[in-house]
Amino acid sequence: MSFENLWRDQSAIGRDAETGGYTRGGWTPTEREATTWFLDQCATRGLAVESDGIGNLIAWWGSPDRPGVVTGSHLDSVIDGGAFDGPLGVVSALAAVDLLRAEGFTPSVPLGVGAFVEEEGSRFGMPCLGSRVAAGVLSADKALALTDRQGVTLAAALEAAGTDPAGVGPSPLLERMGTFVELHVEQGRGLTPPVGVASSIWPHGRYRFTFEGEANHAGTTLMEDRHDPMLTYAMTALAANKQARLAGARATFGRLSIEPNGTNAVPSRVIAWLDARAADTATLESLLAAITRQAVERAERDGTTVAVVPESVSPIVDFPAGLRDRLVGVLDGAPVLPTGAGHDAGVFSAAGIPTAMLFVRNPTGISHSPAEFAEEDDCLAGVEALAAVLKDLAQ
Numbered sequence: 001m002s003f004e005n006l007w008r009d010q011s012a013i014g015r016d017a018e019t020g021g022y023t024r025g026g027w028t029p030t031e032r033e034a035t036t037w038f039l040d041q042c043a044t045r046g047l048a049v050e051s052d053g054i055g056n057l058i059a060w061w062g063s064p065d066r067p068g069v070v071t072g073s074h075l076d077s078v079i080d081g082g083a084f085d086g087p088l089g090v091v092s093a094l095a096a097v098d099l100l101r102a103e104g105f106t107p108s109v110p111l112g113v114g115a116f117v118e119e120e121g122s123r124f125g126m127p128c129l130g131s132r133v134a135a136g137v138l139s140a141d142k143a144l145a146l147t148d149r150q151g152v153t154l155a156a157a158l159e160a161a162g163t164d165p166a167g168v169g170p171s172p173l174l175e176r177m178g179t180f181v182e183l184h185v186e187q188g189r190g191l192t193p194p195v196g197v198a199s200s201i202w203p204h205g206r207y208r209f210t211f212e213g214e215a216n217h218a219g220t221t222l223m224e225d226r227h228d229p230m231l232t233y234a235m236t237a238l239a240a241n242k243q244a245r246l247a248g249a250r251a252t253f254g255r256l257s258i259e260p261n262g263t264n265a266v267p268s269r270v271i272a273w274l275d276a277r278a279a280d281t282a283t284l285e286s287l288l289a290a291i292t293r294q295a296v297e298r299a300e301r302d303g304t305t306v307a308v309v310p311e312s313v314s315p316i317v318d319f320p321a322g323l324r325d326r327l328v329g330v331l332d333g334a335p336v337l338p339t340g341a342g343h344d345a346g347v348f349s350a351a352g353i354p355t356a357m358l359f360v361r362n363p364t365g366i367s368h369s370p371a372e373f374a375e376e377d378d379c380l381a382g383v384e385a386l387a388a389v390l391k392d393l394a395q
């Protein structure tokens, strides 16, 4: 089956008819449907699928009796996300297997196609949840206690999906991953030719800011008598924007929870989640310190309080230079570029698995949005590049 057919086949799963965006949160019906589609495709190809306790999957071409070459990505999405972030890597992996088989190639080591769960963290708030648990950097206890916006724990979500939470923990699948290559849509406008190779992933933090004040009547409370945490938050969001620009970094408040969330009430509490990223750890730390300092100063003026809790902090990932250069050689000098986006590839690389990433050109640079896009010709170039890389690594 060609890339075009595979792509079309899965493209309706989880798509919102109005926005054109995708919502495939971990262990939701849409993500399960996408997973079922993947399993069907593996069965069609005679690839034997192995699963670990949390539900990461690797489908094997050849018996995984020794470490193999694994490629793949994720099938989940952010809320109202794009079509390409994740599925492009899984679909391209299957298409690359088809291409290699059509050429008559036989890998000399097992070749795996992986799909890793809840990479976006859109349901349980933890990015790369599946790979972090698999690599043992997130304990089973902490993972199972995570809750979604409805208060459902991961343990309960697994049980509802028919999975025993007792199986969650470090994954035997990692021992089979001799090398990992993730193909992904590029998420900025960093690529001129259709395909590039990743150099590094910026360090990345998610921080919860809790601003507390005093709920009061919007009509009768004098402006000077208020302790309004919304003002403290608002100034903090502006400070984050300014500090990130000054540092050449990225800072985003994209999620809020407001209490009591009434039009005619001064709020008592605003919880805001900061996503911050920078080219290196020192810059990220000083960015967070600068934003926090300005938040605290403003809280003093507003008569409010602010508390900052890191929810997840991922260090910089420098992909191994030898493997990266090998890919560049196979791909005739493809450009090398860093990314500000986190990936399972970063978790696996930090866990010591030789890991590389391929990026497919994104003409607008838009990602995590229904407008995310890649040209079909570029996707086909991605499949060819991935097939060439797999052939080189598994010959």
Ligand SMILES: [Zn+2]
Pocket (backbone or CB within 6 Å): 074, 085, 086, 119, 184, 343
């Ligand atoms: Zn992704």
